[in-house]
Amino acid sequence: MSMYTAIATSAGRDARAVSSDGRLDVKLALQKELGGDGQGTNPEQLFAAGYAACFAASLQFVAASKKIDISDAAVTAEIGLSSNGKNGFQLDATLRVELPDGLAPETAQELVEAAHTVCPYSNATRGNIPVKLVVE
Template identity: 65%
Template structure:
């Protein structure tokens, strides 16, 4: 596979900073309150959720355009859960909530979402590694 782009970011833990090599991303990191942190910054799960949602929406747009469908009003929400412990290891789970325009309800929308799930890099990276549930709303 030819690489089209490489993103580079450096972080120093859940309570620190994450900075991209070009400086466009510079975020305070903090563990969420639910995990004992102060919640005063973003966390890796939020970053993963934002990336997956944006990437899936982009993949959905690409397959829709190829099929001459309009998905400009689509919305993708990614819910990323974390669980586990130090003994057994930590793991992630994802629920993708896709809101499609009314004209793509039913089989047509489901086919586009399934195709997007096959081409999305995040979906390909997570497939058979973590549970990913797709909900069309």
């Protein structure tokens, strides 16, 4: 049984996406790079925002369990969209993790890898899309 279920509805890339509680209500538009007007957000941006937030929370969780303060940490997710060579599309992800100065590189890498095993987005994408982890 789920601890939480998010519900959102959309009619496509040139529509709106609205959550069941109304807290999310965004205009969607096809990207200029794909022939659209780009006058709204897109699923890849929404995925990037969700993945960045989820990974940052997972990173905080892992660091707290090790009693390491990373309150200044930030995660930037880059989500690429490309052809899969079979008349479809595929995603790839790069997670750029900024950790506080003074954290040993080995510790930083350990935290990021541990967060990658905890994060629900990482677990959902593992084996499905390439995910590159970059400690900055």
